[in-house]
Amino acid sequence: MVNYRYLGNSGLKVSEITYGNWVTHGSQVDDSAAIATVHAALDAGITTFDTADTYANTAAEVVLGKALSGQRRESLEIFTKVYFPTGPKGPNDTGLSRKHILESIEGSLKRLGTDHVDLYQAHRFDYETPLEETFQAFADIVRQGKALYIGVSEWTAEQLREGAALAKELHVPFISNQPQYSMLWRVIEGKVVPTSEELGISQIVWSPMAQGVLSGKYLPGQPVPEGSRATDTQGGAQFIQRFLEDDVLTAVQRLKPIADEVGLSMPQLAIAWVLQNPNVAAALVGASRPEQIASNVAASGVKLDADTMAAIDAAVGDVAVTDPALTDDVSPKSRLV
Template sequence: MVNYRYLGNSGLKVSEITYGNWVTHGSQVENDAAIKTVHAALDAGITTFDTADVYANTAAETVLGEALKGQRRESLEIFTKVYFPTGPKGPNDTGLSRKHIRDSVHGSLQRLGTDYIDLYQAHRFDYETPLEETFGAFADLVHQGKVLYIGVSEWTAEQLREGHALAKDLGIQLVSNQPQYSALWRVIEGKVVPTSAELGISQIVWSPMAQGVLSGKYLPGQPVPEGSRATDEKSGANFIKRFLNDEVLTAVQNLKPIAADHGLSMPQLAIAWVLQNPNVAAALVGASRPEQLADTVKASGVVLEAEAMTAIDQALAGVVVDDPAGTYEVSPKTRVV
């Protein structure tokens, strides 16, 4: 079963393995299979589910809402996000303006089949909207009871600090950031993590397996497996490209004996690695089949001693991306349309 951690400086506990449906529901996986996988997550003790209105252009939220129908709402933590364009993609169908936030949250609530969202996240930083406007809209939703906590995704250390101050002034809690983080992609460690730890903000990390590369299934000098994420433009193929070179793939193969020595599969080792960071509240995992979850949830509660962490660093020496400048390149300088 899955362990639980507090989300930021709040009293909310979340499952440290959190189910995310970015590249599966509404696109890659048929609805019946998606629902079975969500039920497998519940059976494994996962209570926290993360989605976004933009995933499959709102279809992912609809599928998740259907999959969770009939469950005790008080026993679940449902997360979603706002920023990217949905619908007909008109001039106000994107960003973090008061109008787009208001319209988006009502759509999300309807699709998810709930009257409140546990964590509502700014999917990116919006350079075209005053932060005061964004957090004023978030505060209204919290005070109306439609949202319990506020989070963000891929914000820089400076943006987190400014957002945290505004949230405090408005009487709401900014409790989380959702960045990419894995043993191969560590750009948050230099600035974002220390700032977040100071402010009481947790990380909910996506792609802990580096888009599947840390599973070890991609081999140097070999074509990518048929049907894998690297071949599917709908399921993050663009994100995995940065890792698909022989230097990285050779280094990843060096992790296999480390995983074996600890009685772990490669995916379990990758997820356990991110969970060793005390600022990480949860690792987001997806699945296209229920049996995939049976493997990954076993990473919960695994303790990797200092010797193992050092061995992982040595195995990946030279291929890890850890420049904090990478955190400044994620949010677009103009709204996505």
């Protein structure tokens, strides 16, 4: 079963293995398989579910709402996000303007079949909207009871600091950031994590398995496996390309004996590794089949000793990306319409 951690400087507990439906629901797998996988997650003790309005252009929220229908709402933590284009993708169908935020929360609640989300997240930083406007809209949503807490995704340390100052002024519970983080992608360690620790903000990390590369199934010098994320033209392939260089894949193969030594599969080792960071509240894990859930959950509560952590660092070597400045490049400098 899954362990639980506090999210940020709040009283909210989340399952440290959190179910994310980014690539799968509404696109990769049919609804019946998606619903079966969500139910397997519930059976395994996962109570926290993360989605976004932009996933499959709102279809992922619909599928998750169906899958969670009939569950005791008080026993769940449901997260969604706002920023990226949705619907017909008109000029106001994106960003963090007051208009888009207030309209988007209504759409998300309807699709999810709930009267509130536990965490509403700014999916990226919006350079075209005053931050005061964004946080005032978030504050109004919190006061209306439509979101209990506020979070963001892929914000820089400086942006987190500016947002935290406004949140404090407006009495908004700003408690989380959702960045990419794995053995191979460590750009948050230099600035984002120390700043977050200071501000009382936790990380909910996505892609702890580096888009599946840390499973070890991609081999140097070999074609990518048929049916893998690297062949998914609906979104998965473009994100995995950076990890498919032979030097990266060779380094990943050096992790296999380390996983064997501690009695974990390679995916379990990857998930357990991100959870060793005390600023990480949860690892976002997706699944296309129910049986994958039990394997992922086995990483919860695992403690890796210092020797194991050092061996992982040595195995990965300099293929791990650590430059904090790369966080600056994640949020688009203009809206994507």
